[in-house]
Amino acid sequence: MTTATMQVSQKDFEKAQEQLKLLKKDPGNETKLKLYALFKQATEGPCNSPKPGMLDFVKKAKWDAWNSLGNLSQDNARQKYTELVSSLISAESAGQTKDASPKESRHGGYETIIVSTENNITKIMFNRPERKNAINHQMYREIIKALHEAGKDDSTIAVITGNGEYYTSGNDLNNFANVKPNEMEKMAKDGAELLKEFVSSFIDFPKPLIAVVNGPAIGISVTLLGLCDIVYASDRATFHTPFSQLGQSPEGCSSYLFPKIMGLAKANEMLLFNKKLTAAQAYAWGLVTEVFPDGTFQKEVWERLKAYASLPKNSLAVSKQLLRSMEKEKLHAVNSKECEVLKERWLSDECLNAIVSFFQRKSKL
Numbered sequence: 001m002t003t004a005t006m007q008v009s010q011k012d013f014e015k016a017q018e019q020l021k022l023l024k025k026d027p028g029n030e031t032k033l034k035l036y037a038l039f040k041q042a043t044e045g046p047c048n049s050p051k052p053g054m055l056d057f058v059k060k061a062k063w064d065a066w067n068s069l070g071n072l073s074q075d076n077a078r079q080k081y082t083e084l085v086s087s088l089i090s091a092e093s094a095g096q097t098k099d100a101s102p103k104e105s106r107h108g109g110y111e112t113i114i115v116s117t118e119n120n121i122t123k124i125m126f127n128r129p130e131r132k133n134a135i136n137h138q139m140y141r142e143i144i145k146a147l148h149e150a151g152k153d154d155s156t157i158a159v160i161t162g163n164g165e166y167y168t169s170g171n172d173l174n175n176f177a178n179v180k181p182n183e184m185e186k187m188a189k190d191g192a193e194l195l196k197e198f199v200s201s202f203i204d205f206p207k208p209l210i211a212v213v214n215g216p217a218i219g220i221s222v223t224l225l226g227l228c229d230i231v232y233a234s235d236r237a238t239f240h241t242p243f244s245q246l247g248q249s250p251e252g253c254s255s256y257l258f259p260k261i262m263g264l265a266k267a268n269e270m271l272l273f274n275k276k277l278t279a280a281q282a283y284a285w286g287l288v289t290e291v292f293p294d295g296t297f298q299k300e301v302w303e304r305l306k307a308y309a310s311l312p313k314n315s316l317a318v319s320k321q322l323l324r325s326m327e328k329e330k331l332h333a334v335n336s337k338e339c340e341v342l343k344e345r346w347l348s349d350e351c352l353n354a355i356v357s358f359f360q361r362k363s364k365l
C-alpha cells in the first residue's frame with residue numbers, strides 16, 4: 001500500500017496544479033506564498049538559493065516562505081500542497097453552490113435504490129444493505145429508470161454507490177431461484193433482455209458517471225466499472241468477478257473493456273480464473289482511478305466531486321459523449337454477444353449446480 005499511496009500522492013499533486021488554475025477567486029497573498037513555498041519544496045527540496053536583498057520585497061517574501069519549510073520532505077510538501085488546493089477548491093465550490101442548491105432533494109418512486117440530487121450531482125445508491133446490496137430484478141429496472149432520468153435532469157454528473165458495508169454483491173442469486181423446469185428457457189430469455197437493457201443504459205449514459213466504491217464489489221458491479229468515467233475506491237473495497245466459479249461468463253462489456261484497461265493477461269486472471277483484487281491492485285491494473293483511506297473516503301471523495309460538478313455542465317457532457325462515441329457501436333455489439341452467451345450459460349448444469357450450492361451454503365465466495 002505504501003507504493004500505491006505515494007503514487008496517488010504524486011498524481012494528486014499534478015491534478016492539484018491543474019485544479020489551482022480553475023480557482024475563480026484570488027486566494028490572497030499569504031495563501032499564494034504558502035502554495036509557492038510548498039511547490040518549490042515539493043519539486044526542488046529545501047531552499048537552496050541565496051537570500052535576496054532586503055529591498056527586493058517580493059523575492060524576499062517568497063524566499064522566506066520557502067526557507068521556513070526547513071527540511072520538510074518532498075513527499076510531505078506534495079501532500080500539504082494538494083490538501084491546501086483541495087481545501088481552497090471546496091471552500092469556493094461550497095460558497096458558489098450555497099444559494100443555488102442548498103439541500104439534497106430525494107427522488108421518489110424507488111424501493112431498492114436511493115436517488116437524490118445535491119450540488120449538481122445525482123447520486124444513485126444501491127440500498128439493500130441486509131442482502132449486501134445484491135441486485136434483484138426490481139433493482140435492475142429501478143437503476144435503468146434512475147439513469148434515464150439522471151441523464152435528463154439538471155445535474156452535471158451522476159454517481160453510483162452502495163449503502164452500508166458493501167458496494168454490491170452483484171446479481172441476486174435469487175433471480176435464478178424458484179424457477180420451474182418448464183420456465184427455465186423463459187427465465188434465461190427474460191434475464192438476457194433485462195441485462196442487455198441494463199448494460200445499454202450505462203453505455204448510453206450522456207454525462208460523466210462516477211463509481212464511488214465504498215466496499216466489496218462482486219460480479220456485474222465490477223464489470224460495469226469499465227463503463228464508468230471515473231472510479232474512486234475505499235481501501236476496504238475488493239473487486240471480484242467469479243464467473244467461472246458460478247458456471248457463468250463475463251458481462252458488462254468486460255470481455256472487451258477489461259483487456260483494453262488492464263491487458264489481456266491480467267483480464268484473464270480476473271475473468272477466467274476469478275482473481276479477487278484489493279483496491280491497491282485494482283488501481284495498479286487501471287480499473288480504479290484513485291484509492292482513498294476508508295476513514296476519510298466519503299469526505300475526500302464528495303469534496304472532490306463537488307468541485308468537479310461545478311465545472312461547465314454542457315462542456316463536460318459533450319466531451320464525455322465524444323469520448324464514448326468512438327466505442328459506442330462496438331460496446332453495444334459486445335453487450336449483445338455477452339448476453340447471448342449468458343442466456344445459454346444460465347441453462348447449463350454448471351451454472352445451476354453453482355446456484356444450488358450457494359443456497360445450500362456449501363459455497364460462498
Ligand SMILES: CCCCCC/C=C/C(=O)SCCNC(=O)CCNC(=O)[C@H](O)C(C)(C)COP(=O)(O)OP(=O)(O)OC[C@H]1O[C@@H](n2cnc3c(N)ncnc32)[C@H](O)[C@@H]1OP(=O)(O)O
Pocket residue numbers: 130131132134135140169170171172173174175191192194195218219220221242243246248251358363364365
Ligand atoms: C437479470 C440478470 C442479470 C445477471 C447478470 C449477471 C451477473 C453476474 C454476477 O453478478 S455474478 C456475482 C453473483 N454474486 C455472488 O455470487 C455473491 C454471493 N454472495 C456471497 O458469496 C456472500 O453472500 C458474500 C461473500 C457476498 C457475503 O458473505 P457474508 O459476509 O458471509 O454475508 P452473508 O452471505 O450472510 O450475506 C447476508 C445475506 O445476504 C444474502 N446475499 C448476499 N449476496 C447475495 C447475492 N448476490 N444473491 C443472493 N443473496 C445474497 C445472503 O444470502 C445472506 O442472506 P441470508 O441472511 O442468509 O438470508
